Amino acid sequence: MDRSRGAAHTSEATRGGELTGAVVVVALVSAVSGLLYGYDTGIISGALLQIGEDFDIGNGWEQVIAASILAGxxxxxxxxxxxxxxRGRRGTLxxxxVVFVVGTLGAAFAPNPELLSLARVVxxxxxxxxxxxxxxxVAELSPTAYRGRLVxxxxxxIGVGILVATIVGxxxxxxxxxxxxxxxxxAAVMLVLMLRLPESPRWLLKADREDDARTSLERVRPGGADVDAELAEIGGLVHEESRSSTRGWRGWREGWVRPxxxxxxxxxxxxxxxxxxxxVYYSPTILTDNGFPDSTALRVSVALGATYLLAQLVGLAIIDRVGRRRLTLITxxxxxxxxxxxGTFFVTGHSGKAQVPWIIATLVVFMAFTAGGIQLMGWLTGSEIYPLAVRSAGAAAQSAxxxxxxxxxxxxxxSVIDTIGTGQTFWLYAAFNIAAFVFLFKRMPELTGHSLEDIEGRLHEGRFRPRDFAPKG
Incomplete structure (x- = not known):
């Protein structure tokens, strides 16, 4: 690969680009899709209490209904x-x-647990x-100066969707x-907005549609702006990617990509x-199964949803100053x-009415630490840790x-809770968090302050351990 990356340097035009109404609408579409993700995955938490009664089903079917959306x-x-x-980013969205609308309506009108599960797969x-x-x-249409915030x-x-879902429940x-x-x-709003938006100029250039790429870029940049420099930058990256021997899913065979x-x-x-x-999915069910009133369990869900959103906001505000690796290892x-x-509350039998405030407080503390730490990294790293030519495949595999x-x-x-007990299950997940700390301490470098080109260069040179990334900033 050409390591010079001359075309990859951000142009003055994109760095100082103005935020236009069209770009705001692009970000709004992304936000609506994130809202739907949070809402559709979070609403099942409270809904399961009603669904279980309506369909007269037990934990087995409740697990299937909750998990079916994840299989899809x-x-x-x-x-x-x-x-x-x-087919392009716009066409895919x-x-x-459309699938959001169809799946939502199918789930709402499902007459039995089988069809409800099928609709949630869709x-x-x-x-x-x-x-x-x-x-x-969003990343491919936004000016560089605003890209991070808009993405x-x-x-x-997602956090807003989860919070709304818990309030409704x-x-x-x-x-x-x-x-x-x-x-x-x-979902219908998202569909209507997408009909008015352009295709990604980067994808259009990859499809050898340079005139369409120019038109697309002009639609999301201020009127009269000269987009030649930005098109040249995008074209350079596309050209480099097309020449690379490490591309797509096949690129995963390369040993230097594996870390x-x-x-x-x-x-x-x-x-x-x-x-x-x-x-998120089962706190009401777990609490009601252990003697908590339905109303208390559902109010706890709201508190957890609010904590999730607030912790995410705090984490996002400090992540570039504290660092991705450091924030994860601290939390x-x-x-x-x-x-x-x-786990100790439940194992020792101290889960009665007198301990309810302490149990709720501990749940909130857990949510704050995990939502403001490791949960920020799942989607973020997929956009920056993989080499350019395999980034799409890498992000897909990471999502999967x-x-x-x-x-x-x-x-x-x-079923695990039924088998080993509620408290022991919490201890099991405590062990998973400890294992995560050990794994990330040994393997995850500090990516904050390093450009995508720098990250890829170190990866290509076999220097991708934490010690190879000196802190910056």
Whole structure:
């Protein structure tokens, strides 16, 4: 590969580009898709209490219903990776928006648990496709000066979606069919907005459609702006990628790429093994099964959703100053300790009414540590840790690893609790957090302050251990 990367240097035009209304709409579409991801995965937490009664089902079916969206997400992430390369980012997001509407309405009108699960698989396809495509679409249309903030709209919107879902669930006045079906409205909004947006200029250049790429870029830049420099920069990157022998999924065979794959996919797995999905999906079920009133359990969900969003906002505000690696390693011990304390409450029999405030406080502490730490890294690293020519395939594999682990946990969690007990399950997840700390301490370098070109260069030179990345800033 050409290591000079002359064309990769950010042009003055893109660095100082103005934020236009069209780019704001692009970011809004991404935010809506993130909102749908958070809402559709979070709403099942409270809805399961009603669904279990309506369909007269036990923990086994509840696990299947909760996990079915994740099975679809694995397929969606992998499928939409290829689809976005062949048909474009915009075309893929149009498909995702339609599937969001269809899956949401199918789930809302499902007459039995079988069809409800099937509809949530369809919905999951849209969730996985959105997480794979929306951030990339925003990144490829945004001016460099605003790119990070606009891409992170997706991450923040996930937290907003989870919080809204927990508030709706806690109201207990909204039927589960209505609460699930309500997501069709933002999905329809996303579809309408996408119809008015341009295709990614980077994808158009890859498809040898230079005139269309120019038109697309002019639509999202200030009127009269000279886009020649930015087009030349994008064209240089596309040309370099086309000449590279390390491309797409085949590029994973290269030994020098493997350390990035190990760190990226390992991090994705540990974001789920942290226990976050156990709390988001099943906290009401776990609490009610241990004697908590439904109303208390649902209010706890709201507190956890609010904590998730606030912790994400704080984490995003400090991550570039503290550092990705450092923030993750600081917060993981706190999450592990919170899980140990939670497990101790239940194992020792101190889970009655008198301990309710302490149990809730510990849950909130856990959520703060994990949402403000390792949960920020799952999607972030996929956009920066892989070499340019395999970035799309790497991000897809990392998404699939994340969703696959999530699926396994969601399918088995209630059965694990039935087998070994609630407290012991919390201890198990404490052990996972400790394992995550050890793995990331040994393998995850500090990427903060390093350009994408610098990261790729060190990877290519075989210098991808933490000691090879000196702190910057």
């Amino acid at each position: 997400a694995v397929v969606g992430a992998l499928t939409c990776s290829r689809l976005s390369e062949r 149009l498909v995702v928006a 919905l999951g396809f849209a969730v996985g496709g959105a997480t794979q495509t929306a951030p990339t679409y 992170l709209c997706f991450q923040i919107a 806690a109201s207990e006045a909204v039927d589960w069919r209505v609460s699930i079906g309500a997501a069709a409205v933002p 990035a794959v190990v760190v990226g996919c390992g991090l994705a797995v540990f974001t789920q093994l942290s226990g976050i999905e156990m709390i 993981l011990p706190g999450a592990a300790l919170a899980m140990v304390v939670l 690893a994340l969703w696959g682990t999530n699926l396994l946990i969601t399918l088995t969690l209630l």
